[in-house]
Amino acid sequence: MIVVKKGKEPRSLMGFRLQNPDADYESDIPTNVLKDIREQMWKDQVCLCGYCMKKINSPRDVRVEHCRPRHPQGEETHDHKAALDFKWMLGVCYGNSLKRGVKPEDTTCDAHRGNTELTINPFDQLSVRKIKYRADGSIYSDNAEINKDVTETLNLNCQSLSLPQTRKSVLMAEQARIMKKCKGKSRDAFMHELKRTYESLVRERNLTPYCGIIIFWLESKLKIS
Ligand SMILES: [Zn+2]
Structure with missing residues (x-):
């Protein structure tokens, strides 16, 4: 949700x-x-x-x-x-x-x-x-x-x-995408990509099915509460 x-x-x-x-x-x-x-x-x-x-x-x-x-x-x-x-x-x-x-x-x-x-x-x-x-x-x-x-x-x-399994795979796919994009780059670049992804989902409302779990993960990484 x-x-x-x-x-x-x-x-x-x-x-x-x-x-x-x-x-x-x-x-x-x-x-x-x-x-x-x-x-x-x-x-x-x-x-x-x-x-x-x-x-x-x-x-x-x-x-x-x-x-x-x-x-x-x-x-x-x-x-x-x-x-x-x-x-x-x-x-x-x-x-x-x-x-x-x-x-x-x-x-x-x-x-x-x-x-x-x-x-x-x-x-x-x-x-x-x-x-x-x-x-x-x-x-x-x-x-x-x-x-x-x-x-x-x-x-x-x-x-x-299979709701839990589907959510898990949605999160894993997004994490894999971010890791691939940031491979070999600095921690700052990684954090920047997390922020960019969060903005896209939450502010620009580029929502995808079951993205609630991605938003939850990003908020914990970005310490948003
Ligand atoms: Zn429903």
Whole structure:
């Protein structure tokens, strides 16, 4: 998981919201508005699932998740209109749930979460920085509630989807690329390449599938916390 930066709310959603203040997202939202939301999130999130970071091939494959953490900073308690609030909408994958006869333990993300509330806030950098990765690519947190979110509720160490193994190989490939580029060069050149890679991922948002583990590794090397 990485910090999700939201773009502007689609105009069609804003119009619908203002004209229908009592609307309930699940049942009332028109298809064309939903299409605009999916397209916007797909672009904002650089085609990546907001939870597992797998690539989502097209806006049609985006599932709209209402991700309103338990105690969002500076927010009132849960209210009816939150369901229509673009601020809390997150684009996620189908978490393997479209496969026929799939077992619950083989699903991830929203499909595995059901209605369980989350503590992690994907829109908040301090919250996302509590996520860590082990050398085998598994995801965890020292914060017990966030650890439960990522390992149990969202099932982000799902073995049948090889999520830890995939993350590990993504990190190893990036480390190999950096080592090759810096071979025979000074430690300064190595650190410069780490910084350049970090800027490209985090500031320029050149995001790639499962790059959360690369960002975590770069932050530990660059002592960013
Ligand atoms: Zn996902």
